[in-house]
Amino acid sequence: MKGDGERMAPSPSAFPEPAPALPQERLAHEHEKALAALRERVKELDCLYAITRLSQRRDLSLDEVLSGVAEIVARAWQHPEVACARVVVGGRTFATPGFRRPVSRQSSPVVVDGERIGRIDVGYREERPACDEGPFLREERVLLDAVAEHLARIIASRQAEERLHELSRELIKAQETERQRIARELHDNVAQELSMLRMGLEALPDLMEKSGEQAAGQARDLSARLGGAIASLRDLSYDLLPPALDQLGLAETAFRLCEGFSARHGIEVAFFADGMQGVRTSFETHINLYRILQEALANARRHSGAKLVTVKLIASYPDIILRVEDDGAGFDPDIRQGQALAEKRMGLWSMRERARLLGGRLTIRSKPGAGTRIVAEAPLAGTP
Structure with missing residues (x-):
């Protein structure tokens, strides 16, 4: 047993031995590796930031933005000296020089509203050392997917702006066209009839002095002309805003529209309404569904050569459903909508937009001959 004044020597395992020093070369290698990874991350952030700045330039078209994105992406990859990039959207290609034959390539789809509208590709024109995905880094795959999502937002935003500008122009054009139509209707029909009535009324006193029978015939003719002028005014005002929508409701007004359409154009229209009794809907719903029906009937007359049109108006909680079906020539909806946009005709689009504004949807089913x-x-x- 040791005395009090005697100290026990520490065991060799009481203190851990210091770790051996890393060789200077290894430290330098680790330092350079960390710097390289940091530089790559900075390049990736710069890439996304540059694309955002480019998309915000209103002096550039969408095509110029997509071309610029390809150039920005090519500079952001690990080996920019041999990198190339390409953006393909809607059949159009925007690529950096030398993309035709990349040795290796990675791609990411561009998806807008659940629909694939294109893709973005990045490639190397020469062989490079293997990494996580061929010669590409794992972070580059993440970056490429992020760029594709960013592109989708840019494209959707630009397309929406272009549609808005186009629709604004079409709205102004439609307003002017409608004003011209009203002016022609008033001038060619109502104004001329009223002028003839005035002339007839001015001549009526002289005619009464000469022959009461002729004067009576003239009065009857003037009365008929006045009735025609009143009917023209009524039809014109009814087309602008059907008063029966407030007074009689959507079902009765739609029925009268179908009845009048059939009488004027000789096309049979079978109208059915179900569940509409007691249904409360807003005037906005009434007028937009009424306009959709108007446009559908007009299309059946102008384009389909239909002999029979069947219209069904059904309240099936939580929706109100309007179905218009004809036995005409039919068409390819995709081709027709493309032609309509090219020819500045907005009938199909206006029906879709009216349904969308109501929080609903419009579907078109057709094919040639069916x-x-x-x-x-x-x-x-x-509440129904």
Whole structure:
């Protein structure tokens, strides 16, 4: 047993031995590796920031933005000296020089509203050492997917702006066209009839002095002309805003529209309404569904050569459904909509937009030789 004044020597394991020093070369290698990774991350952030700045330039078209994105992406990859990039959207290609034959390539789809509209590709024109995905880094795959998502947002935003500008122009054009139509209707029909009535009334006193029978015939003719002028004014005002929508409701007004359409154009229209009794909907729902029906009937007359049009108006909680079906020539909806946009005709688009504004949707089913079916669905505003 040791005495009090005697100290026990520490065991060799009481203190851990210091770790051996790393060789200077290894430290330098690790330092350079960390710097290289940091530089790559900075390049990736610069890439996304540059694309954002480019997309915000209103002096550039969408094509110029997409071309610029390809150049920005090519500079952001690990080996920019041999990198090339390409953006493909809607059949159009925007590529950096030398993309035709990349030795290795990675791609990411560009998806807008669930629909694939294109892709973005990055490639190397020469062989490079293998990494996580061929010669590409794992972070580069993440970056490419992020760029594709960013591109989708840019494209959707630019397309929406272009559609808005186009629709603004078309709205102004439609307003002017409608004003011209009203002016022609008033001048060619109502104004001329009223002028003839005035002339007839001015001549009536002299005619009464000469022959009462002729004067009576003239009065009857003037009365008929006045009735025609009143009917023209009524039809014109009814087209602008059907008063029966407030007074009689959507079902009765739609029935009268179908009845009048059939009488004027000789096309049979079978109208059915179900579940509409007591249904409360807003005037906005009434007028937009009424306009959709108007446009569908007009299309059946102008384009389909239909002999029979079937119209069904059904309240099926939580929706109100308008279905217009004809036995006409039919068409390819994709081709027709492309032609309509090229020719500045907005009928199909206006029907879709009216349904969308109501929080509903419009579907068109048609093919050549098999007729057309248009279905508009809008939510019921109220309790059935």
